[in-house]
Amino acid sequence: MYAVIKSGGKQHRVSTDELLKVELLKVEKGETIKFEDVLMVVDGETVKIGQPIVDGASVEAEVVDHGRGEKIRIVKHKRRKHYHKEQGHRQWYTLLRIKAINA
Template identity: 50%
Template structure:
């Protein structure tokens, strides 16, 4: 059994007991989050695509961790001009564990 959900402008294929990192969501560690944007649902035999979402489908997850990723370096450079610029960026994320998929 799996589902495709949409959160943070991205789509994720999820299964029960799966742990994944998504864009930052509101909630503290241990709290429960519901995803209602279920784009596709499969129970192993039949696949139910949404139009645009599957009706009455809910994916429940628990927040495992709130954190920040490793630093990504952004380096801008223009040749022969003496222009160099370096910046760093650390993206916030929420690590979740999928508890249940129900329709």
């Protein structure tokens, strides 16, 4: 059984007991959150597709950790113009453990 949820403007395919990194959520470590924006639920041969969300479906997840991702280097360079600029970015994330998919 798996589901497709929407979080942080992105869609994620999740199944039970899976670890998932999503954009930073304002939730304390150890708390349980419930995602109501379930776009699709698949249980064996049964497929429920929402328009845009599946009615009555939800996904429960536990917050495991908060952190920052790998550094991404942004480099801007113009040849022959003595212009070179470097910048770095580390995106904040929330690590979730999917506990249950309620269809």
